[in-house]
Amino acid sequence: MVKQNISDTKQSNLWHNEHERLQFAELVNVFYAREILLLAKQYNGEQLQKKLLSLPYYVERAARHISQGDVPLELDSQNACWLAPQKKAQPQFNEQNNKSFYSVHTPVGLVVPILVNNAGYTQVVMDSIDQVRDNAIHCNQYGWFASSGLSHQSDTKLLKPTKLLMVCACCGHRWQYKKVVVPRVLSLREMLLASMINWTNVKVPKLRPH
Template identity: 40%
Template sequence: MHDLLSNALEHSTQFSELCSALYEREINLLANTQLNSKEQIQARLKSLNYYVKRTAGSMLAVQSPLLLDLQNASWTEKQSKQLPIKEQTDADIQKWYQSNKLCLGLVVPVLIKDREKSRIMIDCIDRVDEENQRFRTNYCGWFYLNKTPSHQDESYTLLKPSKKVFTAACSGHQWQGNNRTQPLTLPLRELLLSCQINWRNLRLPVSLKSTIFN
């Protein structure tokens, strides 16, 4: 009985710490975001409580090999010197997605490159069009499996799910040229998706079973 109470108290404290860090981060982000109307700000604020609690509960509930930084509400892991995509060829990536049954909610990594920095984004499949050999992700849009490049925006490159790739994505690792640079703080959307990664079987998503502590 004592162990159960101690465990519940520990998780409740951790939950509160995570929520506090997430609230602070999101409020600062909102304060520096240009929105067109007060209605947009009100809508963001109304939903903030739900998503902060859901994210914090999910981060505590998920079985992840990554270290959880409670103070900063983030995943942490040692960063590689270069992008961990050396083993990923266009043919291998295409083969992985064509040979696996793609299901809704599956978390996928997407390499984002601009002139200054590169990082791996966490996205998820929300529509599959088998007839046209394509699927849509929640943020990046449509990816084609019979074209190279597979996306109309060449700054988006679909990657094959792997532990190395997801570790970099969840930890917000970034590179400037061939050098490591300051990690990015993930938005709530990507933090939530990081909790849907099935580390035991990257071909399947896991359902979020967040525990909300009051």
């Protein structure tokens, strides 16, 4: 009787089926192609080298979280994007709704929607709360916000998380002059954030496995 190598057994258990394995491979390929191009435009020399050295970790982490995750959206793994029908009406900012929510619910680690108006486009992007202090909320990328959702530094606006808004953010939905336009491509960081949303209840952080 031939004994199966223990490491081989562990490796095979990483994947539930061949479809999942194929999704992972397609996501890795797209993420590498996309991120290397972006890094080459943004960095050079030693900075670029450091970014490239850490890229495999983030690419494989994102691809694994997505292919083995539970995001209730259609995944286009060949283009590394989420798909869902887009609403004709663009999201609206409601200061009172935001204040009633964020005055009570401000857990660190919560993935939140942020309304951005840029170059004529209105879109919802994702960020995560990493600090809460003196009735102010700090998001990892977009900085400090009041509990009302108004930014301390820019015209971006923090929104109360709803499933509809998180779908908009995950799928890159955007509007121009209140009309639906082609969705934008999400960054590697945003794709990873999408896998960290607690889709059962988007108002509380997702429990992470130990």
